[in-house]
Amino acid sequence: MDDRVRxxxxxxxxxxxxxxAGDDVVVSVAEDAHDLAxxxxxxxxxxxxxxxxxxxSDEVTRAYLRAHDGDFEADPAHELALYESADVxxxxxxxxxxxxxxxxxxxxxxxxxxxxxxxxxxxxxTDWVSTVHPTRSLAQQAGMAxxxxxxxxxEAVLRDWASLADEMARLKDVLDAGSExxxxxxxxxxTMSIEDRIAVNSAxxxxxxxxxxxxxxxxxxxVAESVEGEAFFDVPMTINGHxxxxxxxxxxxxxxxxxxxxxxxxxxxxxxxxxxxxxxxGELGVGMNRGIDRVTDNILFxxxxxxxxxxxxxxxxxxxxPEGETGNASAVHVDLIADVTGDSRFEVDGEVIQRNGTFRWxxxxxxx
Amino acid sequence: MDDRVRxxxxxxxxxxxxxxAGDDVVVSVAEDAHDLAxxxxxxxxxxxxxxxxxxxSDEVTRAYLRAHDGDFEADPAHELALYESADVxxxxxxxxxxxxxxxxxxxxxxxxxxxxxxxxxxxxxTDWVSTVHPTRSLAQQAGMAxxxxxxxxxEAVLRDWASLADEMARLKDVLDAGSExxxxxxxxxxTMSIEDRIAVNSAxxxxxxxxxxxxxxxxxxxVAESVEGEAFFDVPMTINGHxxxxxxxxxxxxxxxxxxxxxxxxxxxxxxxxxxxxxxxGELGVGMNRGIDRVTDNILFxxxxxxxxxxxxxxxxxxxxPEGETGNASAVHVDLIADVTGDSRFEVDGEVIQRNGTFRWxxxxxxx
Numbered sequence: 001m002d003d004r005v006r007x008x009x010x011x012x013x014x015x016x017x018x019x020x021a022g023d024d025v026v027v028s029v030a031e032d033a034h035d036l037a038x039x040x041x042x043x044x045x046x047x048x049x050x051x052x053x054x055x056x057s058d059e060v061t062r063a064y065l066r067a068h069d070g071d072f073e074a075d076p077a078h079e080l081a082l083y084e085s086a087d088v089x090x091x092x093x094x095x096x097x098x099x100x101x102x103x104x105x106x107x108x109x110x111x112x113x114x115x116x117x118x119x120x121x122x123x124x125x126t127d128w129v130s131t132v133h134p135t136r137s138l139a140q141q142a143g144m145a146x147x148x149x150x151x152x153x154x155e156a157v158l159r160d161w162a163s164l165a166d167e168m169a170r171l172k173d174v175l176d177a178g179s180e181x182x183x184x185x186x187x188x189x190x191t192m193s194i195e196d197r198i199a200v201n202s203a204x205x206x207x208x209x210x211x212x213x214x215x216x217x218x219x220x221x222x223v224a225e226s227v228e229g230e231a232f233f234d235v236p237m238t239i240n241g242h243x244x245x246x247x248x249x250x251x252x253x254x255x256x257x258x259x260x261x262x263x264x265x266x267x268x269x270x271x272x273x274x275x276x277x278x279x280x281x282g283e284l285g286v287g288m289n290r291g292i293d294r295v296t297d298n299i300l301f302x303x304x305x306x307x308x309x310x311x312x313x314x315x316x317x318x319x320x321x322p323e324g325e326t327g328n329a330s331a332v333h334v335d336l337i338a339d340v341t342g343d344s345r346f347e348v349d350g351e352v353i354q355r356n357g358t359f360r361w362x363x364x365x366x367x368x
Numbered sequence: 369m370d371d372r373v374r375x376x377x378x379x380x381x382x383x384x385x386x387x388x389a390g391d392d393v394v395v396s397v398a399e400d401a402h403d404l405a406x407x408x409x410x411x412x413x414x415x416x417x418x419x420x421x422x423x424x425s426d427e428v429t430r431a432y433l434r435a436h437d438g439d440f441e442a443d444p445a446h447e448l449a450l451y452e453s454a455d456v457x458x459x460x461x462x463x464x465x466x467x468x469x470x471x472x473x474x475x476x477x478x479x480x481x482x483x484x485x486x487x488x489x490x491x492x493x494t495d496w497v498s499t500v501h502p503t504r505s506l507a508q509q510a511g512m513a514x515x516x517x518x519x520x521x522x523e524a525v526l527r528d529w530a531s532l533a534d535e536m537a538r539l540k541d542v543l544d545a546g547s548e549x550x551x552x553x554x555x556x557x558x559t560m561s562i563e564d565r566i567a568v569n570s571a572x573x574x575x576x577x578x579x580x581x582x583x584x585x586x587x588x589x590x591v592a593e594s595v596e597g598e599a600f601f602d603v604p605m606t607i608n609g610h611x612x613x614x615x616x617x618x619x620x621x622x623x624x625x626x627x628x629x630x631x632x633x634x635x636x637x638x639x640x641x642x643x644x645x646x647x648x649x650g651e652l653g654v655g656m657n658r659g660i661d662r663v664t665d666n667i668l669f670x671x672x673x674x675x676x677x678x679x680x681x682x683x684x685x686x687x688x689x690p691e692g693e694t695g696n697a698s699a700v701h702v703d704l705i706a707d708v709t710g711d712s713r714f715e716v717d718g719e720v721i722q723r724n725g726t727f728r729w730x731x732x733x734x735x736x
Contacts, residue, residue: 024446029423031402041428045435050444053423055397060409060421067413076418078392081449 001035004154008131009039012090013047015161016129016205016213021048023087026126028056033094036133040090052082056091058100065101070108075118083122093300094133098141102241127206131157131213132300142296155291156214156301164216165203168288170361171218171353175199178348181222181284183309185344187232187248192222192284194348196322202304209319216289216304221320224280224328225254235295235308235337242267243297247336255279256313271313277330283312283320285335286346286354299335307341307357369403372522376499377407380458381415383529384497384573384581389416391455394494396424401462404501408458420450424459426468433469438476443486451490461668462501466509470609495574499525499581500668510664523659524582524669532584533571536656538729539586539721543567546716549590549652551677553712555600555616560590560652562716564690570672577687584657584672589688592648592696593622603663603676603705610635611665615704623647624681639681645698651680651688653703654714654722667703675709675725 013019025044029037037053044051083089101109132138132153139149175181179195197220201208204215233247246262256279261268272279290306303310312335316327340346341357358365381387393412397405405421412419451457469477500506500521507517543549547563565588569576572583601615614630624647629636640647658674671678680703684695708714709725726733 022441024444026446027423029425029428034399034425034427037423037425038427038431041432042435045432048437048439048441050441050447051428051432052444052447052450053425053428055395055405055421055423057397057402057405057421059402059406060397060419063406064409064413064419067410069416071416073390073416073418076392076420078394078450078453079418079420081453082420082446085446085449 001039002150004150004158005035005133006039006042008036008154008157009043011157011161012129012131012213013040013043016131017088017090017127018206019044019047019049019088023049024052024085025049025088025090026052026054026082026086028054028089028091030092030094030133031057031059031096032135032137033092033133036092036094040092049088058095058097062101062104065104065108065112068108068112070105070111072112072115074115079116079119080122083119083126086126089123089126089128091128091130092133093130094135094138096135096137098137129206129211129213130300132298138298141298144296149296152294152296156289156304157291159214159216159289159291161204164288165201165205165208167361168201168203168216168218171286171288171359172199172201174348174353175218175220180349182347182350183231183344185232185338185340186234186342188230188338188344190227190229190231190251192228192281193226194220194222194284196325197221197223198320198322200317200319212300214289214292214301214304216292216306217285217287219283219285219317219320221316221327222281222284224282224316227251227254227281231311231338233336233338235302235339236297237302237336238297239264239267239271239334244268254281271332271334274314274332275330277328278314278332280313280328281311282314282316282328282330282333283310283335285310285312302337303335305337307339308337309340309346310335310337312336369407370518372518372526373403373501374407374410376404376522376525377411379525379529380497380499380581381408381411384499385456385458385495386574387412387415387417387456391417392420392453393417393456393458394420394422394450394454396422396457396459398460398462398501399425399427399464400503400505401460401501404460404462408460417456426463426465430469430472433472433476433480436476436480438473438479440480440483442483447484447487448490451487451494454494457491457494457496459496459498460501461498462503462506464503464505466505497574497579497581498668500666506666509666512664517664520662520664524657524672525659527582527584527657527659529572532656533569533573533576535729536569536571536584536586539654539656539727540567540569542716542721543586543588548717550715550718551599551712553600553706553708554602554710556598556706556712558595558597558599558619560596560649561594562588562590562652564693565589565591566688566690568685568687580668582657582660582669582672584660584674585653585655587651587653587685587688589684589695590649590652592645592650592684595619595622595649599679599706601704601706603670603707604665605670605704606665607632607635607639607702612636622649639700639702642682642700643698645696646682646700648681648696648698649679650682650684650696650698650701651678651703653678653680670705671703673705675707676705677708677714678703678705680704
């Protein structure tokens with residue numbers, strides 16, 4: 001076994017999930033995540049944690065959903081009991097085909113998801129972490145050779161997380177203290193209020209309320225009604241199965257009043273028509289993982305890429321909101337990403353925090 | 369997908385486990401049992417049952433056990449809760465290497481097993497069924513080519529079970545009514561009392577208290593103290609990882625007083641020294657599955673082979689005992705199998721029930 005698989009497992013169990021002796025751990029294993037599951041099992045055994053492995057196969061799910069009439073029982077007792085009794089849930093992604101459920105009826109899929117909201121809540125109440133084992137299927141999705149993709153994944157996952165967490169804390173402090181963000185870049189000139197909002201230092205650990213490995217972003221929730229101006233997103237995104245490129249949005253009073261897209265504009269139109277909240281921003285995020293240096297068509301990696309900024313249409317995260325305040329509400333949360341390593345600046349209350357993708361505390365930052 | 373995989377899933381879900389709408393089903397999937405899991409998921413979806421798939425990987429178990437210090441917590445809450453809330457548990461065997469856990473310390477393995485007796489009990493309280501998906505690893509264990517092994521497995525599994533259940537009921541009726549069994553064959557002349565004992569018609573369905581697919585045997589528990597004479601078992605068996613051949617046992621007052629084995633006699637000696645019950649018979653079984661026509665070094669198949677009789681040293685099954693009676697008790701249950709298609713007879717109360725492997729109700733039976 002590649003030593004990096006073992007290191008990945010160690011980072012996941014130790015840094016991300018903070019597993020301790022006696023913890024009841026569910027490890028969800030995708031079809032081709034076997035090697036990572038073996039390495040994780042060794043880490044859990046070593047710590048005296050208790051292990052139940054579940055099989056998260058898209059092909060099994062497809063077969064089940066296609067055969068079902070769509071009238072699902074709410075929150076099956078055995079699955080609910082499993083997660084309600086678990087302390088930690090580790091999701092090891094890495095299937096054999098990212099399109100494996102492409103022919104499942106959308107209504108059936110939605111009904112299945114609705115019927116399991118209690119299971120989902122129980123899962124989210126554990127110290128859960130999602131990661132992926134680099135598989136050939138994900139390499140293909142990224143348009144990369146298998147060996148090169150593995151290097152890419154481990155470069156993103158095997159960081160000095162404590163040190164990155166310290167760096168991200170700087171940006172979090174600026175955003176927490178700040179009132180207004182102003183972003184200027186190619187076809188972008190956007191302002192928004194972040195008054196009283198709380199930034200999340202997403203350092204790939206439950207200790208930071210961060211549930212992705214890799215992570216490496218700082219995100220907050222803008223005051224939705226305050227967003228004004230235009231923004232351009234040049235990083236391609238897969239939205240509802242379609243590749244959408246070069247999205248340009250115009251905002252007035254927080255609402256999208258005009259949009260363009262280089263490809264599949266109809267997909268974006270569908271998103272915007274979902275509900276009122278879908279036309280407003282729910283998230284502003286800044287990618288700070290320098291181990292991620294390319295787009296791989298996987299949101300787990302793309303939105304954390306160093307030198308990018310992302311915004312999401314739709315639902316805001318509760319963690320960013322002051323006690324008692326409700327954020328932008330929507331059935332969707334669609335991330336759009338901009339590369340800001342070109343001519344750009346990111347200002348908070350008039351002060352430039354990042355210019356051309358370089359933060360003011362980094363070497364090479366040009367103050368003006 | 370081979371149509372036989374789908375038929376296997378249908379027999380498992382419909383005939384064996386009797387799954388109904390709303391049942392909470394755990395499907396335990398071995399490393400290479402993926403295709404059968406997909407087919408089972410479709411059957412469960414079609415019936416409106418609820419599915420949780422677990423990953424039963426010997427390599428994951430090995431990694432966990434080798435890393436653990438052996439001081440296991442009793443019955444982890446999440447695993448216990450999963451099975452206590454389940455109606456049905458389907459175990460789909462079929463790993464990649466039947467020796468995958470060969471280097472796990474025996475004491476650690478035993479401690480792990482002891483610590484999970486509650487989980488095991490909860491599993492056994494469901495309508496559980498064990499089966500195997502034909503894998504290359506199992507083909508290798510059987511000394512067979514993969515294609516030929518698949519044919520073998522489906523020949524054993526895809527029977528007309530209702531009709532076999534009817535035939536097996538005939539033998540059950542004879543054994544239930546009978547008092548004494550007398551078996552005569554090569555180097556075998558054995559008598560035993562089965563007075564008041566209850567035979568199990570093991571027809572591969574929970575409706576018959578039968579939890580293996582394939583099955584196809586009728587078994588009972590002899591009165592242990594009554595066994596007298598000698599018996600020869602010419603079908604090779606793997607006992608504690610060693611291949612044991614040509615076992616000959618001599619009984620007096622129900623106890624083994626002398627034994628021989630063609631290979632690995634020391635393994636048999638270890639078994640007999642386990643405890644008092646290990647020197648007595650706990651089971652007498654008759655294989656009646658004519659789809660199984662060869663030895664494949666897998667007890668799930670071998671003991672059900674048509675034209676064989678097996679006896680087990682050690683523990684008796686409760687299902688064979690009248691209310692309030694305790695059978696032979698032991699920590700072991702080691703099956704030994706004899707091919708009776710040669711010159712042999714199986715008598716109950718002096719009447720020949722089977723001669724040279726043919727039952728008295730079958731074509732070709734010679735009455736004397």
